[in-house]
Amino acid sequence: MASKEIKQVIDDTINSYSDKLRDISLEIHDHPELGNKEYKAFKLLTDFLEEEGFTVDRGVVGLETAFTAEYTNGKTGRRVGFCSEYDALPGVGHACGHNLIAISGVACALAMKELLEQGLLSGSVVLFGTPAEESSNAKVKFVETGKIQQLADFAMMLHPLTTGGCFFNYLALDSVLIEYFGRQSHAGASPWDGINAVDALMQGFDNVGMMRQQTLSTNRIHGIIKNGGQSPNVIPNYASAYFYARSVTRAQLKQLKVQLENCFKAAALASGCEIKLSWSPFGQVDDVFTNEEFALNWMKHMNAEGVTFSTRQEEESVTSGSTDMGNVTYALPGIHAGYAIGTTAANHTVEFTTAAATLEAHEKTLQACRCLALTAADVFEDDDLFDRATAYFKKGKSQ
Numbered sequence: 001m002a003s004k005e006i007k008q009v010i011d012d013t014i015n016s017y018s019d020k021l022r023d024i025s026l027e028i029h030d031h032p033e034l035g036n037k038e039y040k041a042f043k044l045l046t047d048f049l050e051e052e053g054f055t056v057d058r059g060v061v062g063l064e065t066a067f068t069a070e071y072t073n074g075k076t077g078r079r080v081g082f083c084s085e086y087d088a089l090p091g092v093g094h095a096c097g098h099n100l101i102a103i104s105g106v107a108c109a110l111a112m113k114e115l116l117e118q119g120l121l122s123g124s125v126v127l128f129g130t131p132a133e134e135s136s137n138a139k140v141k142f143v144e145t146g147k148i149q150q151l152a153d154f155a156m157m158l159h160p161l162t163t164g165g166c167f168f169n170y171l172a173l174d175s176v177l178i179e180y181f182g183r184q185s186h187a188g189a190s191p192w193d194g195i196n197a198v199d200a201l202m203q204g205f206d207n208v209g210m211m212r213q214q215t216l217s218t219n220r221i222h223g224i225i226k227n228g229g230q231s232p233n234v235i236p237n238y239a240s241a242y243f244y245a246r247s248v249t250r251a252q253l254k255q256l257k258v259q260l261e262n263c264f265k266a267a268a269l270a271s272g273c274e275i276k277l278s279w280s281p282f283g284q285v286d287d288v289f290t291n292e293e294f295a296l297n298w299m300k301h302m303n304a305e306g307v308t309f310s311t312r313q314e315e316e317s318v319t320s321g322s323t324d325m326g327n328v329t330y331a332l333p334g335i336h337a338g339y340a341i342g343t344t345a346a347n348h349t350v351e352f353t354t355a356a357a358t359l360e361a362h363e364k365t366l367q368a369c370r371c372l373a374l375t376a377a378d379v380f381e382d383d384d385l386f387d388r389a390t391a392y393f394k395k396g397k398s399q
Contacts, residue, residue, distance in 0.1 A: 002377040006120055010373045013114040014107045014366055021103040022362050024048065029099035029357045032088030035132025038065045041086035045102060045129060052110065054127070061141045067129035068151065069109065073116040077123025078386065080376045081152030081332075082108045083325060085133045095348045096134065097160035097341065097356040100365045104158040105129075107366060111373035121380045126151045130324070139324035140283040143331045154333040154389065156294065156376060157325055158368050160356060161338040162346060164307065166295035167315035168338065170288035171220065171246040172253040173322035174280055178204065178223075178264050181274040184237040194235030198228055200271035201239040207263035208243075218319055219256050220246035246322060250286045250330075251399035286326035289397045293389040294335040297378055301371035302339070321347075333393040335375075339368040 028041045042058075042065040050056045054069035084105030085098045105127050112125035128148060130138045142148040148155060180201055185194030208221055215221075223243030229236030245260050247253035261277055268275035299309055309315070325336040341361035345351030355361055379386050 002374055002381050006115060006377050006381070007374055009114055009118065009120065010111045010377065011370055013111045014370050014373065017107065017110055018362075018366060020048075021107055021366070024106070025099045025103045025362060026357060028086055028102055029094050032093035033086075034090060035087040035135035036063065036065055038086050038131050041102065042067065042129065042131070045084065045086065045106065049106065049109075049127065053113070054109070061138070061145045061147050063131060063138055063141060065129070065131040066138055066142075068126055068147070069129070070124060070126040070151065071109075071113045071116060072124035073119065073122065075122035077121060078380045079124045079126065079151065079153045080112060080379070081126045081128055081148060081155040083128045083130050083139065083155065083157035083328070085130055087132050087134050089134055089348060092348065092350050093353045094356050095350065095353040097347070097352065097361070098133070100160045100341070100356055100361060101158065104365055104369050104372075107369040108156070108373045108376065111369070112376060115377060121377060123380060128155075133324055136282045137285055137324035140285065140327050143327045144283065148328060149331055152332060154291075154294070154379060155328050156335050156337070156372055158365070158372055159323070159336060159338045160341045160361065160365065162340060162344060163310070164302070164339040165309050165315040166290055166299060166335060166337050167312050168318045168320045169218070169248050169316065170320050170326055170336065171248060171322045172250040172287040172326065173244060173246050173285040174253060174257060175242065175244050176257075176260070176280070177240060177242055177278040179240045179276040179278070180238065180268060180271070181276070182235070182237045182271070185235045187233045187235050191235055195237070195272045196235050197239035197273055198236045200267045200273040200275070201225065201228070201241055203267035203270055204241070204264040207266055208260065211259055211263055215256065215259065216247070216252065218248045219252070220244070221256070221260065248287060248319070249397065249399045250284065253284070285322050285324050286330050288323065288326040288336050289329040289334070289393075291329070291333045291335055291389050292392050293385060294333065294375060294379070295337065297385065298335065298337050298371055298375045301374050302368070305367055305371065307339075307367070333389045337368065337372060339364060341365070
């Protein structure tokens with residue numbers, strides 16, 4: 001376990017930056033930017049980190065608003081990576097609290113840098129600036145290019161929620177565009193000459209509905225019609241829909257995707273249409289493989305600050321959304337820790353947007369950061385903890 005001196009340095013460092021971090025958080029919150037267009041947030045974060053002595057690399061992994069900020073004391077040791085997010089949602093702004101996620105990564109990185117500078121730890125810290133979590137999932141690119149594995153031995157991040165915890169089920173996710181191509185004809189005079197793309201689409205929807213009984217209750221399938229024809233008097237030659245498929249594990253998602261494809265392919269066969277299925281060009285989002293050792297350590301530190309959590313069994317019964325941090329946790333031992341910010345509002349609502357700007361949310365973010373930085377320091381200091389976390393990662397997640 002990290003020494004009292006290390007804990008004091010972490011607390012003092014993060015607390016000393018509180019006002020500046022609050023300013024950054026509110027600036028990001030009050031100027032929401034969509035994924036891959038987070039130009040103000042990107043400049044704000046990278047300029048600040050550079051001023052604080054980090055080596056900043058901008059526009060990494062081929063993404064304009066992605067970055068890394070690294071500090072090393074030149075000594076052989078462990079390498080921790082933290083993740084910041086800073087994109088907003090259309091229409092509701094920072095309804096997932098990414099302004100808080102942005103500063104949480106910065107706060108943890110500042111604390112670890114101070115420990116490295118003082119020679120209390122050996123190794124390096126890197127902050128990964130990961131844009132577009134709500135859309136094109138930049139962390140997938142960080143993993144696919146090997147960037148995150150090159151710079152870190154383990155990875156951590158925090159996420160604001162209504163209820164805190166580490167063992168929620170964050171689902172594996174992929175999305176697909178379904179397109180049907182038929183043949184136009186006059187709907188009144190000669191409908192038999194047409195091949196109705198909308199009929200195929202509706203059949204596909206029906207097939208999915210009937211498939212639900214034969215799929216796992218934890219699976220999620222949801223979609224919308226993007227193009228349903230232009231005129232009722234014309235047999236439509238084109239129709240399209242956009243679907244999400246989610247499962248508790250990436251192996252289960254692989255199976256679900258085959259079932260979903262078959263639903264729409266069968267409709268194409270029955271209607272005589274041609275079909276085109278286009279899965280996300282940004283890659284599949286994996287479920288989160290929570291490292292048990294990191295999670296229990298962080299929760300213990302949070303408990304020491306008076307924060308309580310539901311039981312692990314209760315947490316594991318909760319099916320949540322999806323995050324590209326899942327891909328990171330399959331590449332490195334990692335944790336995606338959730339903490340409460342003092343609101344009953346759900347994420348992705350305007351009420352949560354309001355809550356993400358409150359002083360209470362800021363203070364609870366810094367509390368979670370102090371505990372996460374302390375967990376990272378424990379991993380640096382405690383060989384047994386690091387070995388257990390590595391062994392847990394290598395064992396893999398049950399699929």
